[in-house]
Amino acid sequence: MAMLERPARPVTHRPTIRDVSRLAGVSFKTVSRVINDQPYVSAEKRERVKAVMAEIGFQPSQAARALAGRRSHQIALICDNPNPWYVYEVQAGVRERCGRDKVRMIAQPYDRSSPALLGDIVALIDQAHPDGLVLAPPACDDRQVIEELERRAIPFVRLQPGARIDHVPATSIDNEQAAFDMTAYLIGLGHARIGFVTGERSYAASSQRLAGYLRALAEAGIAVDLDYIRQGEFDFASGKAAADALLDLPAPPSAIFAASDDMAAGVLVAAHRRGIAVPAMLSVAGFDDAPLAEIVWPPLTTIRQPVRHLAAAAADLLLTPGGARERRLDYELVVRESTAAPPAA
Structure with a gap:
């Protein structure tokens, strides 16, 4: 292919489709057809337009392609x-x-x-x-x-x-089944007083995980104590606040299952500050298996979800x-x- 002639007026601004049209010596519509991979353009003109686009660094506007009825990619x-x-x-x-x-x-x-x-x-x-x-x-x-x-x-x-x-x-x-499995695991260890810290209300996973916790208690014949269920927001601060409320109960839980690892980390801190050894005196479980789960002490038992x-x-x-x-x-x-x-x- 012959070398492209240098323009009399070089492109000193961000290249536009009009620049491509002028330098390639074709119509604006032809350039648009090449950009959108449409038919009715000769192979010679198509190659000429692509060569000009490459030389001046022209990048088609994704929005313009969408307005032309094409995918925006x-x-x-x-x-x-x-x-x-x-x-x-x-x-x-x-x-x-x-x-x-x-x-x-x-x-x-x-x-x-x-x-x-x-x-x-x-x-x-x-x-x-x-x-x-x-x-x-x-x-x-x-x-x-x-x-x-x-x-x-x-x-x-x-x-x-x-x-x-x-x-x-x-x-x-299956968030409900995952929470069921974790609660059943804690029950299998011998826990009957299991606290649960729910997630933020607007997330469906919060109610799904709560449902799994409740179903596991029911199937094990353990009565639900609403004092053992505390509202969280999926963050560290709400987990700590929920744990403080749970551990202040006259008969505090022997295990706390939080619906996220961040909240479970808050539970760990609340326990440590009270001198409650984990897991000797209190078991703590989370949900997510975020990197945090292996960093805190002791490392968290949790549900690994493949986010x-x-x-x-x-x-x-x-x-x-x-x-x-x-x-x-x-x-x-x-x-x-x-x-x-x-x-x-």
Whole structure:
């Protein structure tokens, strides 16, 4: 191919489609067709346009491609969680799967308590034109958001949702069964007074894990004591506050199961400050198997949920439509040094 002639007026600004048109000696419409991989362009003109784009460093606007009716090759992740590790793992999982298809991930953090959530998501769609969205908790259960996406016919996948919607793809673990297994494990060690620290109310996983705890007690014939159930927010401070309330009871629990590792770490600190040895005097269990679980002392017995794999699976469902509607991944009960049989009466 002949070398491109140097323009009389070099491009000194960010290259535009008009620059490509001028330097390649073709129409604006021809350049647009090449960018969007449309027919009716000769091979010679197509190569000439691509060569000019490479020489001047022109990058097509993803939004412009979307407005032209083509895929934007980007998906949006709507994610909020008080645990930075969880947010990172979700972003990493979606990003890794997107990378296989050379799709860009747009991560949109939001305030779950903000009344502007729906407006923020609509603005993101109008400005970035994503090909679809991954909705992490609790946005995945926001009825207004779901209805708006369905009205606009925008594909989306729900990550760890609460209520099932048959026609909407989702990825999850069985949170209820996982909490049941952990509670049953503590009962198997000999514990009958088991405290439970719930997660933040707007997350479906919180009620699912509470349901698993209650079912395990019922199947073991242990009466539910509401004083042993305390509200948490999935963070360290709420775990510590819940543990202080539990340990102040006239008959405190011999084991405390917190619905996240961050809250379980708060339980450990509350126990240590009172001189309560873990696990000799109090067993403590968490949920997630975040890196924190192995750093605290003693290391936490916990439920390992594959957050990154869940997020990657959600992105895969979005990028490969027409396949399975739901993917249920396995969890693992990880036993470490924070749990043991209760002290002898």
